Amino acid sequence: MNINEKPLSPDTTETKRIPTTSQWSHLWKNVQFQVNSVAHAGYQRFRNWQPRPEHLTAWSVLKWVLTRKSSTWKPQPAPQPLPDLDLKLLHSPHTEQLQVTLLGHACVLIQLQGYNFLTDPVWADYVSHQQGLGPKRARPMAIALDQLPKIDAVLLSHNHYDHMDLATLTWLNKHFQMPVFTGLGNAQYLASDMQVIELDWWESYIFNDDIELVYTPAQHGSGRGIRDQNKALWGGFSILTDTAHCYFAGDTGYAEHFSWIAERLGAPDIACLPIGAYEPRRLMKYLHMNPEDAWQAHIDLQAKQSLAIHHGMFQLTDEMQWEPWQRLMQLQQQSPKAAPFYCGLEGLMIRV
Secondary structure: OOHHHOOOOOOOOOOOOEOOOOOHHHHOOOOOOOOOOHHHOOOOOOOOOOOOOOOOOHHHHHHHHHHOOOOOOOOOOOOOOOOOOOHHHHHOOOOOOOEEEEEEOOEEEEEEOOEEEEEOOOOEOEOOOOOOOOOEEOOOOOOOHHHOOOOOEEEOOOOOOOOOOHHHHHHHHHHHOOEEEEEOOHHHHOOOOOEEEEEOOOOEEEOOOOOEEEEEOOEOOOOOOOOOOOOOOOOEEEEEOOOOEEEEOOOOEOOOHHHHHHHHHOOOOEEEEEOOOOOOHHHHOOOOOOHHHHHHHHHHOOOOOEEEEOOOOEOOOOOOOOHHHHHHHHHHHHOOOOOOEEOOOOOOEEEO
């Protein structure tokens, strides 16, 4: 039987999108800030190394949220056809290769040495606290949940709704019982039956004899409501072996940490870098990279190649749907001798 025609069992999703779990309590959740870390001692919330600009206040962001036109993306064809994703290869990758597949938004399937790591999995229709509210999915994921291979670990960068999706995490936990690696404080948002391993910036975890996970710094923030802002840590991940380095940036503004990662952990064989959610620039520059920032991060990391993530799936900010793609392609054309920075649709697979 062709793998694309696999029958669906009654307890699994039949679509590439699922309803958002109701989580109204997160709007007023007041999580505990409890850290035993010298780096964060003396503070009541986590902070970035680079201070937040004075103009970037809670009021300025709220004013933008209340006055912006939040649904300006108009249906238009994608810049290129969807990739012809080889599901057989997805389930039986070449173990001697690092294989990275963009599934949608910031969700990437990273496969190496027979293990499957899934970053920021979001199959929900809406990235908010309730189905029907907030940013709505503009495009389905590359595959349905039940088409995934066995997941050995989830790498959760932070707790914003477009990265921490309780509906998807619940489904994954039911079917795979995998560990969830994330930043300090994020376990408070997840079900008690999930195996959550919290890490600080630069903290490493020996996944097995051959694979090390490092939680890397990012310039961003956290929060799912009005009382929990920056009380859980945000970051990215480096997956390291003796022969490979895959870096997943999560969600971040541009800052020095990209150079630090290259210095401490080595140049990535592939870097997954966000390129969307950057307008209005005055408000978003500190928190989100635009394509030009991502290109500079690509250079700072000395990445052998990079993959664009975090674009075209949810309208989180004011730029048009395919603008990040177009700007990144222009940068690539202007620097033909630079290491490749791929921008593709859901299902794009890169083997290193």
